[in-house]
Amino acid sequence: MTLGDLTVNRLGFGAMRVCGPDVWGEPADRAAAKRLLVRAFELGHNLFDTADSYGPHVSERLIAEALHPYPKELVIATKGGLVRPDRHRWERDARPEHLRRALDGSLKRLRLERIDVYQLHAPDPKVPFAESVGALADMRRAGKIRHVGLSNVSAQQLDEARRIVPIVSVQNRYNLEDRTHEDVLDACEKLGIAFLPWYPLGAGEALQSKAVRTIAARLRATPSQVALAWLLAKSPMMLPIPGTGSIAHLEENSAAAALTLSREDLAQLALQKGNAGV
Numbered sequence: 001m002t003l004g005d006l007t008v009n010r011l012g013f014g015a016m017r018v019c020g021p022d023v024w025g026e027p028a029d030r031a032a033a034k035r036l037l038v039r040a041f042e043l044g045h046n047l048f049d050t051a052d053s054y055g056p057h058v059s060e061r062l063i064a065e066a067l068h069p070y071p072k073e074l075v076i077a078t079k080g081g082l083v084r085p086d087r088h089r090w091e092r093d094a095r096p097e098h099l100r101r102a103l104d105g106s107l108k109r110l111r112l113e114r115i116d117v118y119q120l121h122a123p124d125p126k127v128p129f130a131e132s133v134g135a136l137a138d139m140r141r142a143g144k145i146r147h148v149g150l151s152n153v154s155a156q157q158l159d160e161a162r163r164i165v166p167i168v169s170v171q172n173r174y175n176l177e178d179r180t181h182e183d184v185l186d187a188c189e190k191l192g193i194a195f196l197p198w199y200p201l202g203a204g205e206a207l208q209s210k211a212v213r214t215i216a217a218r219l220r221a222t223p224s225q226v227a228l229a230w231l232l233a234k235s236p237m238m239l240p241i242p243g244t245g246s247i248a249h250l251e252e253n254s255a256a257a258a259l260t261l262s263r264e265d266l267a268q269l270a271l272q273k274g275n276a277g278v
């Protein structure tokens with residue numbers, strides 16, 4: 001599928017879980033984290049999602065250490081707009097001056113002159129949304145961003161942003177149990193832009209339902225493969241970015257791209273929607 005002029009496989013990789021516990025600090029085993037990143041690319045995940053706030057800075061640094069100089073097929077999508085005063089806090093800061101500094105930091109850590117996909121991590125209620133997006137548009141004009149993406153936005157905010165700068169992707173929470181952002185997914189489909197569901201496994205929660213487990217057992221697949229195959233079947237614009245710190249889970253998840261669910265299985269999974277969360 002495409003992100004602007006870039007082509008990527010439909011199953012990406014979420015690089016948030018390569019950091020230490022609570023997405024804070026270094027992982028216990030940096031060498032293992034780097035091996036995981038290399039393996040993710042080898043398995044065909046050529047869209048890596050990260051952010052300056054993961055660690056903070058740790059995920060971006062590990063990606064560069066593991067994979068720079070980058071293979072030409074690898075697309076790195078990072079984000080700015082959140083800060084981490086401590087391990088339990090994720091605070092919004094989408095002031096233009098902060099986004100400019102954040103982008104420069106990401107360029108340096110990722111050892112890039114231009115970020116392929118730079119996503120606004122979340123709108124900041126203290127800053128007019130158009131100002132945050134306008135800052136990304138300026139940095140795109142300056143050649144530091146190839147394509148702009150959004151995260152944690154409403155369909156109205158997507159419309160507003162598109163009047164300022166072309167948008168290639170939206171990243172919102174979405175999985176079998178939580179389909180709150182169905183309207184944003186619909187908008188992405190109409191526009192032909194990628195929808196990156198974060199928490200595609202509901203951080204493990206979407207794997208617990210009876211329907212998922214029953215279908216997985218029948219197909220000799222795993223619950224995570226069923227949850228990811230359901231997402232892939234749900235929309236041609238869906239680009240899941242499952243995250244893991246485990247090579248075994250990574251290998252299991254990547255095999256989901258080859259799993260086809262029948263019409264009956266899809267109908268059954270559609271019925272078990274929980275619509276929990278926000």
Ligand SMILES: NC(=O)c1ccc[n+]([C@@H]2O[C@H](COP(=O)([O-])OP(=O)(O)OC[C@H]3O[C@@H](n4cnc5c(N)ncnc54)[C@H](OP(=O)(O)O)[C@@H]3O)[C@@H](O)[C@H]2O)c1
Nearest residue numbers: 014015016198199200201202203204224242243244245249
């Ligand atoms: N834009 C945003 O605001 C936002 C917010 C959150 C996340 N994200 C992005 O979305 C990506 C995915 O989100 P996520 O990592 O939080 O959630 P997720 O992919 O739904 O779930 C990851 C969790 O599920 C476990 N898991 C992974 N594969 C599994 C498998 N095959 N079987 C059983 N358990 C499995 C992982 O544990 P193990 O490590 O043990 O495998 C981890 O605890 C992140 O990496 C990040 O890039 C974006």
